[in-house]
Amino acid sequence: MAEASGKSALQKIMIFVRPFRLQLLVMLLLTALLAVNSMIPPLLTRAIINQVVGNRRTDMLPAIVFLFIVTGALATLMGYLQVVGMAYIGQTFVMRVRTAVYKHMLGLGVAFFGRESTGKLVNRLMGDSSVLQQMLTVTSLQILSDLICAIFAITATFFINWRLAIPLYILAFLFALNYKLNIGSLRRLARSQRSAEDRVASGVQNRLVANLTVKTYGTEEREGGEFQQQSALSLDLAREGQVASSTFWINTWLLRDVGYVVIFFLGCAMVLNGTANYGDVTAFLSYAMLLLWPAVRFSVLAQQLQNVKISAERLFEILDEQPAITNRPGARVVKKIRGQVTLDHVSFEYVPGKPVLNDISLEVEPGESVALVGPTGCGKSTVLSLLMRFYDVTGGAIRIDGIDIRDFDLASLRRHFGIVLQDSLLFTVSIADNIRYARPSASRRQVEFAARIAEIHEEILELPKGYDSVVGDRDVQLSVGQKQRLAIARAILADPAILIMDEATSSLDTNSEQAIQVAMNRFLLRRTSFIVAHRLSTIRNASKIVLLDKGRIVECGSHDTLMELPGGRYRKLYETHAGAGIIKDEG
Numbered sequence: 001m002a003e004a005s006g007k008s009a010l011q012k013i014m015i016f017v018r019p020f021r022l023q024l025l026v027m028l029l030l031t032a033l034l035a036v037n038s039m040i041p042p043l044l045t046r047a048i049i050n051q052v053v054g055n056r057r058t059d060m061l062p063a064i065v066f067l068f069i070v071t072g073a074l075a076t077l078m079g080y081l082q083v084v085g086m087a088y089i090g091q092t093f094v095m096r097v098r099t100a101v102y103k104h105m106l107g108l109g110v111a112f113f114g115r116e117s118t119g120k121l122v123n124r125l126m127g128d129s130s131v132l133q134q135m136l137t138v139t140s141l142q143i144l145s146d147l148i149c150a151i152f153a154i155t156a157t158f159f160i161n162w163r164l165a166i167p168l169y170i171l172a173f174l175f176a177l178n179y180k181l182n183i184g185s186l187r188r189l190a191r192s193q194r195s196a197e198d199r200v201a202s203g204v205q206n207r208l209v210a211n212l213t214v215k216t217y218g219t220e221e222r223e224g225g226e227f228q229q230q231s232a233l234s235l236d237l238a239r240e241g242q243v244a245s246s247t248f249w250i251n252t253w254l255l256r257d258v259g260y261v262v263i264f265f266l267g268c269a270m271v272l273n274g275t276a277n278y279g280d281v282t283a284f285l286s287y288a289m290l291l292l293w294p295a296v297r298f299s300v301l302a303q304q305l306q307n308v309k310i311s312a313e314r315l316f317e318i319l320d321e322q323p324a325i326t327n328r329p330g331a332r333v334v335k336k337i338r339g340q341v342t343l344d345h346v347s348f349e350y351v352p353g354k355p356v357l358n359d360i361s362l363e364v365e366p367g368e369s370v371a372l373v374g375p376t377g378c379g380k381s382t383v384l385s386l387l388m389r390f391y392d393v394t395g396g397a398i399r400i401d402g403i404d405i406r407d408f409d410l411a412s413l414r415r416h417f418g419i420v421l422q423d424s425l426l427f428t429v430s431i432a433d434n435i436r437y438a439r440p441s442a443s444r445r446q447v448e449f450a451a452r453i454a455e456i457h458e459e460i461l462e463l464p465k466g467y468d469s470v471v472g473d474r475d476v477q478l479s480v481g482q483k484q485r486l487a488i489a490r491a492i493l494a495d496p497a498i499l500i501m502d503e504a505t506s507s508l509d510t511n512s513e514q515a516i517q518v519a520m521n522r523f524l525l526r527r528t529s530f531i532v533a534h535r536l537s538t539i540r541n542a543s544k545i546v547l548l549d550k551g552r553i554v555e556c557g558s559h560d561t562l563m564e565l566p567g568g569r570y571r572k573l574y575e576t577h578a579g580a581g582i583i584k585d586e587g
Contacts, residue, residue, distance in 0.1 A: 009312035010305070012319075016097050020089050020136075027085050034078050040071045045113035050279035090136040092151070094298050098129045101315055109324035109389040111350075119201035124318065127197070128311035134304040146294030153291040160284045162267055168288055171259040175295040178255065179302055182248040187306050189241035194310060197236035203230055220425030245303065256292050263288055285329075296402055325389055332408040337416050337495045338399075339366040339528030340385070340401050348382060354422065356382050357551045364544065369529040371542035373570070378548040380532045384500050387530065410572040418496030420504035426488035431460055432467040433484055438494035446493060453523055454489035457480060492523055499529040536574065545570060 018023070025146050044064050051057040052064065053055040075559045102125060105112075185528040207223050267281035308403055341364040348357040357379045378479050385391055386398060389405050401558060418438070435450055436442040447467065451457040459482060463469040478486070491499060533539055541558045547555040547562075547570050553563055555570050562570040 009316055012316050013135070013312045015095075016093060016100070017136070019096070019407045023085065023089050024136075027082060027089070030082050031511060032077060032148060034082065034144075036069055036079070037074055037154055038149065040067065044068055044071075045286065046279045046283040049282055050277070053125050054279065056112055056225075063172050070081070080161045090133040090361050094129050094133045095183055097132055097315070098125060101129065101318055104319055104321075106350075109321050110385065111324055112321060115201035119204055120198040121318070122350075123198055123201035124314050128194075128314050131307050131311040132315075135308045141361055146298060146350050150291050150294050153287040154377060156287045157284055157291070160280050160287070161267075163269070164263065164270065164276070164281075164284055164311050167266065168259075168263060168291065171255060171263075172291060172295060174255050175252065175260075178248070179298075182244065182251070182283060183302065183306065185244045186241070186248065186303060187310070189237060189244055190307055191310050193237040193241055193316065196230070196237050200227070200234050203227060207413065226429065228524075248303070252296055256296055260288065261284075308541065315481055317578040324495075325392060325410065328406060330549065332403070332407055333409045333418060337401050337497045340364065341498070341528060342399040343383075343396070343397035344399060344403070345388065346398060348379075348386060348391065350391075355551055357386075358554055360551075361396075361437045362518045362546060362553065362556065364530075365527060366528055367524075367526045368543040369524060369531060370546060370550060371531045371533060371545045372546050373539060373573070374548035380504060380548060383548075384419075384502055384532065387498070387500065388414055416497045416501060418462050418491035418494045418498070419500045420484075420487050420491045420502070424480075424483045426471045426483055426486060428472045430465075430468050430470050431463070431476075434471060435489045435493055437490055442493055447489075450489040450493035453492050454485045456485040456489055497527060499524065501529065502532045503534070503551070518570060536577065547573070 020199075044067055047060065048064055052061050105121065105125075154169070159166055203226065207227070221482060264285060264492050265286060267276065270276035271281055307577055341362075343360050343362040346357055346360045347355060349355045360379075360383070362370075368566065372383060383393075386393055387400075387405075389410060392406065397406075397407065400408070400413075413440075427437070432444065432447050433440075435447045439446075444467065448457060451460055451467075460467055460469075463476055471478065493500075531538060531542060539545060544556060545562055546553055549569075553569060555565070559574075563569055563574065565571055
């Protein structure tokens with residue numbers, strides 16, 4: 001979408017309208033036919049008054065009645081086809097916009113999702129995309145019909161009675177002036193109200209996700225008050241917008257009604273003084289409404305287009321966002337890797353001028369396990385993120401099997417990684433589908449094998465529907481430890497060459513962790529693994545232990561090697577926390 005960055009939001013959204021060109025052409029043709037069809041009844045009315053009634057031409061009556069019936073039937077049929085057709089086009093259009101925005105969001109980097117709240121993104125994806133459908137409705141297509149009617153009405157009224165046409169044209173000018181004076185405030189209030197809705201959605205999402213924290217600290221009343229305050233602000237803006245919109249509409253309807261009354265009585269006066277006949281005035285009034293009603297509908301459409309424009313701008317803020325991590329030209333697709341990893345003088349900073357990693361170098365052979373140890377903020381999780389190329393290094397290079405990971409195709413590179421985080425995330429699908437997420441084609445036997453390694457198989461069988469139980473259902477409430485073991489099973493089934501575990505067993509009791517550790521040792525044979533953990537039993541069994549502090553490697557080696565260093569930092573850390581079995585973060 002970058003090539004369209006210089007265009008307006010409405011111009012950009014036309015990219016999604018183009019696939020419907022043929023269908024819209026048919027709808028426009030149907031609209032034009034409806035417009036032409038609507039021109040006939042006033043002429044028939046005029047003929048009845050002037051010819052059938054005025055000149056006693058009763059022989060014309062059957063034909064006129066027949067034409068009335070035909071035009072009415074055609075209007076009904078074409079109106080039905082127009083409504084159904086535009087509903088299909090509009091709904092399909094919205095689905096394609098949502099799909100495009102959603103797929104684009106999935107391709108954006110970790111930094112984007114750290115910057116934008118989930119609630120705000122969901123609000124834009126679902127709410128703003130629905131508003132866009134307003135540009136593809138019968139009302140929007142009506143603009144062509146209204147244009148045809150307006151041109152025909154202006155011409156017809158001028159030739160029927162040019163004196164009576166002058167106040168009609170003045171009235172049309174007042175409609176345009178009313179729009180010009182009100183549209184600015186309508187646009188400003190609509191944008192402010194949408195932003196307020198974003199904040200409400202973000203707040204709701206944050207509080208629901210963190211509901212356990214809210215309950216732990218007993219802040220339900222405070223959080224409820226904050227939600228009420230944010231909702232009240234959104235409501236105030238909505239009310240202010242409604243007042244502005246109502247003012248606009250009152251003016252519009254007042255102009256239409258007062259204008260019609262003025263023209264009607266002027267016409268009656270002309271009939272009484274003999275400067276116009278009754279049939280001409282009746283036809284004039286019919287055509288006057290064909291000009292006034294389009295003016296009203298244009299006001300509706302103009303306000304809708306402002307809403308569409310605001311929604312399009314908000315969606316294109318997402319679509320114009322460029323992924324921070326992309327494939328280089330000619331990126332190599334990774335089919336198989338051995339798992340040899342090299343960190344070559346790696347440096348990294350999230351914020352320019354504030355380094356998180358400084359000149360880190362590390363050699364990891366295939367099949368080795370590396371435990372990353374150090375205080376909070378030392379760079380452990382950052383190293384893991386760089387390995388999977390969630391971010392790019394700002395200095396040095398990371399190589400897998402001797403090749404810079406920036407030269408690999410991103411998706412194929414990540415398929416060779418398995419990852420288990422401290423906070424496990426499961427989807428609202430069956431347990432089997434959660435485990436086979438990375439390998440949708442995996443058989444039930446393979447799923448169960450992974451669950452056995454993760455020490456969760458027996459507990460799954462105790463659920464109402466076993467592996468077919470849906471996570472999040474009323475009868476399937478999993479503990480934190482069970483969720484963590486399902487996440488481990490998912491990583492195992494992915495059969496990765498490199499496994500990343502960031503506090504993966506922190507939610508498990510000692511017995512469960514020991515049982516999983518024995519099985520994982522078999523699974524990790526010939527696989528490279530990077531582990532962030534606080535439990536000494538997990539750290540001690542690693543091939544290499546890397547002690548980080550302030551973004552630098554302080555010590556590196558096996559447990560035995562590091563314990564032999566007199567006055568070593570790791571040795572001191574291990575001896576200090578050996579009694580508890582867990583390294584407690586001392587900052």
